[in-house]
Every structure is written in structure tokens, then in C-alpha cells.
Amino acid sequence: MSDKNVTYFSENTWYQKKVLTLDTYTYCRMCIESELKGCHSLLDIGNGGFFNYEISSLDRVVILDVCIDEGAKYGDNVIPIRGNALDFDIEEKFDVIVLQMLIHHVTGHSPEESVKNLEAILTSCARHLTPSGRILIVESTVPGWFHFLEKIAFRLLHRIWNFPHPLTFQHSARQLLRSAVKVGLSIDEYTLIPMGKWVVIFGLLVPSALTPVQPVKLLLSNPPAI
């Protein structure tokens, strides 16, 4: 699925404009900025090559994405790394690791593989945290009844999907929490993020009232060493 993410997101100024202007993403921005106070080093995975939140107070920001241009200038404190969330190893630990609207893009060949991939990402993130560091997930989720139908649809669609936007797989909030606990992370916060009038789904502007999606904020950390 990563190849399609590269072609779709490399030049996607439409998506960037929507994220910078729609209320739903303004609420996401507020969730991120409130966690960056006192943060020195940040890793943003699936950053997309742009920021919808303020980074001027941070000493160091590493952005990792399959479609990042490593030669481009994203800011004096920004280091771009072209890499895969599933398989990254940076010799550095971070105060905050942000995963904003990334997880539903890292799918697999099946719903089960998508869950395994989610857990692989969380495990890698946990290894890259400072002792007091936190993983901040801002992610779109779906309710259980929709998730049941989505799993059936995903199995059928992933073989034949032929749209420019990659096929995504949204987890339920319950699954995100379950996977975090399974890989040994502590849940410090779980909050529903309010939605504005519109959301972007499969690269289309959709009225929020017509979709089952619910963005959530999750804050995770490594349990203290005994």
C-alpha cells in the first residue's frame, strides 16, 4: 500500500489546504499543540511534508514519511527522513512522537495484517521514546458496527482497488487501545476530538454528519521501569 501513498501524497496540495483550513483539523492541531509545551525533540511519522501545528518552539523535529523529499527545506529545526513507519530505526530518542492520520494508511493484505502493522508501528515508536516521552496519536476511528462491515469490504476491495487514493483501513478506538496495551504501552489519555462540518475521506470532502468516523486523541507512554 505504501507505493500508492507515495504517488498520492507526494504532490497533494489540495489535501494540505483542507487540513490547514477545515475545523475538524483545527481541533486536531489544538490537540497536538497542547502536548508540545516543554517538548524539545519531536518525531512526526507520516508528516506528509507540511505542518498544521506550530513547531517554532521545538529544538529538533524529525519528519519521517514514505513520500518526504530529503533534499527539501522544511524549516531550520526540521530533519526530513524518507522512510517507512513499519521499518524505521533512528539512533535518537524523542520527547514526543506524533502519528497524525497515519495509521489508517498503513494497511496490510487483510484486517488482521493491518492490526499487526499497527502493533509494529507502536512497538517501534516505544523504542524511540525518552524515559518521559509520549506517543501522541491523532487518528480517525470507526464504531464497532461499521468496523465489522469494513473488514468484509476490505478483504474484497484490496485485490481490485484501482483509485488514485490508496485503500485505507480504519480501526475502532477499542482496537487502538487494545493494541497499545498489547505491546506494553500505558494509556495516559483517550479523548474524542470534535468534528467540524466537513472531513476528508478518500481524498473527498464529505459532510461529517454523513460519516461514521470519529477522530480520537490517544496519549501513550512506556510504563516506568521498576
Ligand SMILES: C[S@@+](CC[C@H](N)C(=O)[O-])C[C@H]1O[C@@H](n2cnc3c(N)ncnc32)[C@H](O)[C@@H]1O
Ligand atoms: C493522510 S496523510 C496525513 C498527513 C499529516 N500527518 C496530516 O495529518 O496532515 C498520511 C501520510 O502518511 C504517509 N504514509 C503512508 N504510509 C506510510 C508509511 N508506511 N510510512 C510512513 N509514512 C506513511 C503518507 O505518505 C501521507 O503523507
